[in-house]
Amino acid sequence: MNVIEASGLGRRYGSTWALRDCTVAIPAGHVAALVGPNGAGKTTLLNLAAGLAAPSAGDVTVLGGRPAGSPMALDGIAFVAQDTPMYKNLSARDMLHLTRNLNRRFDQQYAESRLGELGIPLKRKAGKLSGGQQAQLALTLALARRPRLLVLDEPMAMLDPVARHDFMASVMMAMAADGVSVVLSSHVLAELERVADYLILMSRGRVQLAGEVDDLLASHHLLTGPAAEADRYAERLNVVHARRGEAQAHLLVRTTADDPVPPGWEAHPVGLEELALAYLREPAAAAALPGPDRAWRRALPSETGRQTEVSK
């Protein structure tokens, strides 16, 4: 089952496409991270999946074919929006009551004990809670609904490092205990390395790369070798991003494990952050998947040895 499935999905605001031609299928049972720079279309995609906005083009379904925004879809998805909007003048207890009344399922006992363990007083108004506590309250409200899919839009943007860690630990705990699928968006790459096992890279309103993290890491390597040979090998290899110094060149390439490493070159495994950064620096590399593409050529290093942006 796919928790989010979009085909040709687009959303336009005025004349600007916030999301364009987005085709992606996020399978169930993952913590899927939606990564991209600000304005890449992450929030738009999540809003469309949550039914908060209507597509301008294409369509999107959730939880195995339920139309986004339909009663069936809303029942199965718990959406925690960016900055965890809440009624500031309502107490935590009122927020529980509110959420209980607005949903078919709500585990009051779970919610109360969870807030108790987090030390969030039920009587305190939501607006008086710290940023971390507000995020935890929003997460509690979402989890107590017993969703099949938990959607978190930039859940960690407002949190300090300790609160981030606690928050993600809570998400992982729920995932392990309940089997809830998680889709979260973030531009904080380092935070995702520990938690995400599915990655969707977005850039300029399009999906650039999507896949299980293990597969992605296994199929990408960093090749280091003489700068003079870089261009020659780049012709043959599927280069995502090239960085060339005076003597040595670093090519982040997409290969299978069987592909031979050219003589005189060294292959290194890449980390998630490194991989994501390489793609994000080369928005045109989107087309490198799945087939071969020559777009990277335009992105080859200039004489200064610094990486260049693709100019349109």
Added chain:
Amino acid sequence: MTALSVPARPEEDASLRPVPWQRMGWVTWRQHRATLAWVAVFLGALAVAMWLAGRQLHSAYVTALAACQPPVHSLACPGATIAFDGTNGFLGNGFLLQAVPVLIGAFAGAPVLARELETGTFRYAWTQAFGRWRWTLAKLVPLAVALAAVAGVFSLVFDWYYQPYFVAANQNLSLTEYTPFFPGLFDLRGIGFAAWTLVAFAIGALAGTLIRRVVPAIAATLVAYTGLAFAAGTWLRPAYMTPVVTNNVNVPGSAWVMSQWWTKGGKFAFSGWPSVRLLNQYCPAGPVGVGPGGKPKAVGLAECLTPHGYTQWTSYQPASRFWPFQWIEGGWLLVLSALLIAVTVWLVRRRAT
């Protein structure tokens, strides 16, 4: 860190039943009880002020009634009349009170959706299983009904306060008598006040949905409501029923006069007031009788013009049409309010965000 495990999810129904409507009852009450309390405090304070002013007004009226009883006008009559007319103060013609429905409607109606859209809480509210258009409907309808009911009860205070001005005998006692259609008073009494409060709320809700910000939405509501109320009073209300046309010069003081014109020999002569030339020709005695407030009196005009073959015609709405007019105005305002709320719900459902 919580070690609490999440219990198993209950099996989902094969056929998904929506969250029952009545669950929104508490939600609407909890989120809008402060607004309702403010409305209650505001109207309560106004009721007290009107009760205090009204007691003075009513007692002044009783005094004037006793002093000016024909056939003998006592010497106290002019003083008592002035006291009666002077007591009403700013409440007299109701123009300031015209603002009450729109203030209630704008401040209660505009924030319902605008605040959610402005603060982003709609992203919480509209992603719960209850569903966004049902949520909107379950908020707007009970609030609209509650406000209309409160306003309806409150308009009894207006009815009581203004009652002395509508006594038919006032005219003969040279006391002020208003037509019940008097602009500024018609829509405070009967069901008008509740209906105008309702439509102000509905305008506010729609403006909030379209503008998505509380303060501009309130401002827009004030403007739109003022325009509507002006148009209704100026163009719609006179046309609710075909006016009565009479050549009887003694039109009752409670009548709402639309227009007056004169004919001579079955042909139209002039409308409104005669020309100076005509007056000099037929009414050389000058002032043609003096009505209340020193204005020339139509009856006086008729006295000098009628012998010369002129007939005075008056078209007017008789006071007996007060309730039919109230029901007509209340009716279309109710339909309009329902329409505005329906459009609001439709906009939310269409995901205009």
